[in-house]
Amino acid sequence: MALNRDFVGRAYTAPTPYEVSRVKIKEFATAIGDTNPIYVDRAAAAEAGHPDVVAPPTFPIVFSLASAGEAFADPELGLNYAMVVHGEQRFEYQRPIYAGDQLICTSTITEIRSVGRNEFLTVQGDVTTPEGELVCRTYNVIVERGGAA
């Protein structure tokens, strides 16, 4: 079933900020097998000029899709999640993410298109502080296999 194009332009904002913790950064770094001390050791991070431990470049995936998840689960969209694979992903940083950051992600569905038998859905995430400072922008394309058939 084709995805509902009415969802293009809809934006979803997380109701509460995501708090970046040292423990979560350490868990994520461990899961990707990365032993860089700047992810876990405040002294090593300070030596590299950082106020606290730094999050790995792909860390925002942990929280940036939470608000779009609401849209994905909406039966009106018509997404069969079992057939979803990840198409593209990009992170564009204004500054690094540090432990202690409070981050709010606003996810906007910017495009839905058919390519062959598949449906492609693009979500842009604007990650800001509660004060409105843009920290990172994320771009996520998911592919529903067979969705356009």
Next chain:
Amino acid sequence: MAATVKYDEVTVGQAIPAVEFPVHRVDLVKYAGASGDFNPIHWNERFAKSVGLPDVIAHGMFTMAQGGRFVTDWAGDPAAVVDYGVRFSSMVVVPDDDKGAVITVSGIVEEKLEDKRVVVVLTAKSGDSRVLSKARAIVQLS
């Protein structure tokens, strides 16, 4: 931010040597927990096959993270990666055996930008398949 690589010492076309990143089923379980992506195609062989996949496949984001490791290890400071994007062009199939799969990542400095930034283009392969395409990072050098 303090990348250990100096902009003036980098040349366009410079190769960054390949690194192999092994992947086993347990890595996908750990990644599912850490990322919150519990899609069963990444840990349940029965489910993966029922939706037409050859076997359990790695999270695309796990593969992207290995490419990220490759770039941050080269740069010397993870915060030096100011832009990182990929297209997932093929699946990393992770069999339930002792070998698992291997993701091999290599890179080339494609372009030198202003403000001591460079574009690094990555190649990521698993077996004979290119698992990432259009994989590109902008790195802030010293």
